[in-house]
Structure formats: structure tokens, C-alpha cells
Amino acid sequence: MPRLLGVDIPNDKKAHISLTYLFGIGHQSARDLCHKAGIDADKKARDLSDEELSSIATIIERDYIVEGALRRQVAQNIGRLRDIKSYRGIRHRVGLPVRGQRTKTNARTRKGPKKTVAGKKGVKDLK
Known part of the structure; x- marks a missing residue:
């Protein structure tokens, strides 16, 4: 399971659904995050590379209040x-x-x- 900001996100779900497991990230915010990071929202979370995860994490830390x-x-x-x-x-x-x-x-x-x-x-x- 990939960890994002100290939270395990599920592997088997699409990236935009997995991001909603973070407290403070809803469906629309998750889609916006994927768009800003340049990631296909329908890509499975297990297929995200380390660079993609780190880019999502930096965007979240910069623009959102979470967890x-x-x-x-x-x-x-x-x-x-x-x-x-x-x-x-x-x-x-x-x-x-x-x-x-x-x-x-x-x-x-x-x-x-x-x-x-x-x-x-x-x-x-x-x-």
C-alpha cells in the first residue's frame, strides 16, 4: 500500500478514489490534485510511481489543510x-x-x- 502523508491509501482503487481516504480530500479535490500533478485520475494507486506520489504530496502540503x-x-x-x-x-x-x-x-x-x-x-x- 502506498503511504501518502502518513496515511495508507488503498492499492486496488483508482488514484482519485484512493486520495479521498485522506481526511479533508473529497472527490472534487482529488480530481483537481490529479489534474495539477499531471496524473491520469483513472490510474490504479499501485501503479503510481514514487515521483507521482511525491508530487501529489507536495501539492497537498502547499495547497490543502488535511489530516x-x-x-x-x-x-x-x-x-x-x-x-x-x-x-x-x-x-x-x-x-x-x-x-x-x-x-x-x-x-x-x-x-x-x-x-x-x-x-x-x-x-x-x-x-
């Missing part, structure tokens, strides 16, 4: 929202959806599994 630096930046942005106690920061802190989704139903991904609450048992009539 650890991007994760740190996202975490800092969320931390800033929490610190200023904005609405979004409070939603992050409480673990609820941040972007206005409904929570009466759904939202199980953010809220976690259902917590059953003991309700009232049937009240018997005294007539």
Missing part, C-alpha cells in the same frame, strides 16, 4: 462555539443536532439509544 491539522482546526472551531456559549456551541455540548433538525422523532444518531422513562400505570376508576 491532523484539519481535525485540530475543526475541534478548535467547535471549542470556540462552546466557549462563547452560542446556540450551536450549546447543542454541541449537550450532544443534540446542531443544524436545526427535528428532535421530537429521529435524531437517534446524536441522542443515542432510547432511554425508557417509567410512565404512569393505568389509573383505576373507583365507581
Whole structure:
């Protein structure tokens, strides 16, 4: 498996698909990278030469924020929202959806599994 910026990218996939395994590189960015480096995007990752991999790595380091630096930046942005106690920061802190989704139903991904609450048992009539 070729390593690019400390991340293993899959051998069997095309170059532009393999590049998306880097955090911060999506499909369009991967195609742009291949174009800038002068590499055929449909070439398999195992067929990339060392010079091609190094040219991709230099372009990424120069033009993109990826992996650890991007994760740190996202975490800092969320931390800033929490610190200023904005609405979004409070939603992050409480673990609820941040972007206005409904929570009466759904939202199980953010809220976690259902917590059953003991309700009232049937009240018997005294007539």
C-alpha cells in the first residue's frame, strides 16, 4: 500500500478514489490534485510511481489543510462555539443536532439509544 502523508491509501482503487481516504480530500479535490500533478485520475494507486506520489504530496502540503491539522482546526472551531456559549456551541455540548433538525422523532444518531422513562400505570376508576 502506498503511504501518502502518513496515511495508507488503498492499492486496488483508482488514484482519485484512493486520495479521498485522506481526511479533508473529497472527490472534487482529488480530481483537481490529479489534474495539477499531471496524473491520469483513472490510474490504479499501485501503479503510481514514487515521483507521482511525491508530487501529489507536495501539492497537498502547499495547497490543502488535511489530516491532523484539519481535525485540530475543526475541534478548535467547535471549542470556540462552546466557549462563547452560542446556540450551536450549546447543542454541541449537550450532544443534540446542531443544524436545526427535528428532535421530537429521529435524531437517534446524536441522542443515542432510547432511554425508557417509567410512565404512569393505568389509573383505576373507583365507581
